[in-house]
Amino acid sequence: MKARALVLWAALLSAPALHAADRITGQPFATRSEVHAPHAMAATSHPLATQVALDVMKAGGSAVDAAIAANAALGLMEPTGNGIGGDLFAIVWDPATNKLHGYNGSGRSPKSLTLAEFERRGLTDIPPHGPLPVTVPGAVDGWFALHARFGKRTMAQNLQPAIRYAREGHPVHEVIAYYWDRSVPRLSKWPGFSEQFTIDGRAPRTGETWKNPNLANTLQQIADGGRDAFYKGDIARTIDAYFKANDGFLSYDDLAAHAGEWVDPVSTNYRGVEVWELPPSGQGIAALQILNLLEPHDLKSYGFGSPEHVHLFVEAKKLAFADRARWYADPAFHPAPVARLISKDYARERGKLISMERALREVQPGTPKQLDEGDTIYLTVADREGMMVSLIQSNYRGMGSGMAPPGLGFILQDRGEQFVLRADHPNGYAPGKRPFHTIIPAFATKDGKPWLSFGVMGGAMQPQGHVQILLNxxxxxxxxxxxxxxxxxxxxxxxxxxxxxxxxxxxxxxxLETGFPYETVRALMRKGHSVRFADGPYGGYQAIMVNPHGGYVGASESRKDGQAAGY
Incomplete structure (x- = not known):
């Protein structure tokens, strides 16, 4: 027996280090199988929201109807990542026109809050919580804009599942309960938070039923009164009075003036796949820049988890993020040379800075000339007509600013923390300006046809995650x-x-997440990389792929509470 044990131990030591699971199918990293369905698919970070999306499509709704319904449900079920106090971005594949449409549903800073006010308060950066980082929430506007173009059911029908769950309650899931518990000590000082987002001063526990009748009432007002019920009605007046009473600046006029905008997605071709992102004010084009920098290298021959794979990815990320810091901002205030930044020629020029032997310690942004011519939930939905939606929505930092106006059942985002308190900076604070945005949906096509709708939530991890999914x-x-x-x-x-x-x-x-071989870690250190272990900051993924044999394939993040399901 002892000899047999030694043989087994030797076999384990000699086994490929990258096999993290014993899958009989030979897929070492899959925690479970892909989901296949013939008609429709939804992938969200909460199983109940996924079921809401499927129910909407079974009742005749489009993928956009289903995405709106799921997003409304997630605002109730996962307030640690999103809600109607936050912003929204989306990419929609329309099978009627064979075209992608993008929507930037982000809000602007209060017009009455000036850079001089921050200076008067002696602040060198914008605080993460409270009234000062709050910007206009754009999610509700985004819902109605998407619905007006692509919806089939009424908005009242789309919001009804979330309203019902808000009144009747739902059991809180494990990962959500964990982050909720972390948020309560930080945010309980702000008026309205404890009253509306705790149970006797604590976060709800895993499996405990959570109800939010205030949010149910707010969603019902939106269902009955439309978009203007939020931006020009009693909800806006309540928000205005709340900020006036709590040293804030967001006003009724700021809400009434809000408008999101349709934007054209931009793309690069990576090994025959056209990868699509939204242009700034978000950070999506960083993924395109990284892909362009990596394309000349034979990653397939190096292999997943090899020192070359990790090193090249990190160095390309450094170069793209140097440009991100210099160029990505609200284009109304600071236009970026997007076409040049995502061009192959620019990537070839910048790629010369990558050494296979040594890690870059400092990186200056490029100086591209314009060619002639921005915590979170992510969800994706696809319907039987071929419409696909890639949608991301966020309060920014966890549960947002902590500012929860009385009786409304939601928290305002703290996206304004992303501004820099310098007038000469691309993201320098100014009234009526959109902050830099981290939340980015993604899409990929092959030969002009839809192939993949996907996203990876999680701050600066998002473009890094997009690239890693595509490389994989x-x-x-x-x-x-x-x-x-x-x-x-x-x-x-x-x-x-x-x-x-x-x-x-x-x-x-x-x-590096658990699963990379120690030989890779040592090789990276020899190249000058500082390698550490971190538990948790690797984002959250959902994806739907078009099955070439018909129907869809779905996948959901094993690190979250989510689910991919179809019918």
Whole structure:
């Protein structure tokens, strides 16, 4: 027996280090199988929201109807990541026109809040909570804009599931309960939070029933009165009075003036796949820049988890993020040379800075010339007509600002924390300006046809996650679920486009999730990388892929509470 044990131990030691699970199908990273369905698919970060989306489509709703219904449900069920006090971005594939449509549903800073006011208060950066980081919430506007163009059912029908769950209650899921518990001590000082988002001063526990009748009433007002019920009705007046009473600046006039906008997605071709992102004020084009920098390298031959794979990814990320810090901002105030930034020529020029032997410690942004011519939930839905929706929505930092107007049942976002308190900075604070945005939906097409609707939530991890999903699918041959379950890389420490915007000078830190071999860690250290272990900052993934044999394939994040399901 002892000899047999030694043989087994030797076999384990000699087994490939990257096999994190014993899947008889040979897919080492898949925690479960992909989901296949012939007619429709939904993937969200909460199983009940996924079921809401499917119910809407079974009742004749479009993918957009289903996405709105699921997003409304998530605002109730996962307030740690989103809600109608936050912003929204979406990419929609319309099968009627064979075209992608993008929507930037982000809000602007209060017009009565000036840079001089921050200076008067002696602030060098915008605080993460309270009234000062609050910007106009754009999610409700985004719902109605998407619905007006692509909806089939009424908005009242789309909001009814969330209203019902808000009144009757639902059991809180595990990961959500964990983050809720972390948020309560930070946010309970702000008026309205404890009264509306705790049970006797504490967060709801896993499996405990949570009700939010105030949110039910608010959603019913929106269902009855439409978009203007939120931006020009009693809800807006309640928000206005709340901020006036609590040293804030968001006003009725700010809400009434809000308008999101349709934007054209932009793309790059990576090994025959056209990858689509939204242009700034978000950070989506960082993913396109990273892909362009990686394309000349034979990642497939290097293999997943190899030192070359991780090193090249991190170095490309550093270069893209240097441009992100310099160029990505509200284009109404600071237009970016987007076409040049995502061009192959620019990538070839910048790629010369990458050494296979040594890690970059400092990276200056490029100086592209214009060519002639921005915590979170992510969800994706696809219907039987071929419409696909890639939608992301957020309060920004966890449960947002903590500012919860009385009787409304939601918290306002703190996205304004992303502004820099310098007039000469691209993201310098100004009244009526959109902050830099981290939340980004993604889409990919092949030969002009839809292939993949996907996203990875989580701050600066998002473009890094987008790239890793695509590398896993295209270069490393993983399936849709395995591509999300495979261990992830996060580089931290690049110069940021927001906050105090401290420049990177030491190469930053490389976080490697459990599953990378120690040989890779040692090789990275020899190249000058600072490698550390971090538990948790690797984002949350959902995806739907078009099955070439018909129907859809779905996948959901194993690190969250979510579910992919279809019919």
């Amino acid at each position: 699918l295209i270069d490393f041959g993983m399936n849709l679920q395995e591509a999300g379950d495979a261990p992830r890389i996060q580089h931290d420490g690049s110069t940021e486009p927001a906050g105090q915007a401290v420049a990177m000078h030491d190469g930053g830190e490389v976080d």
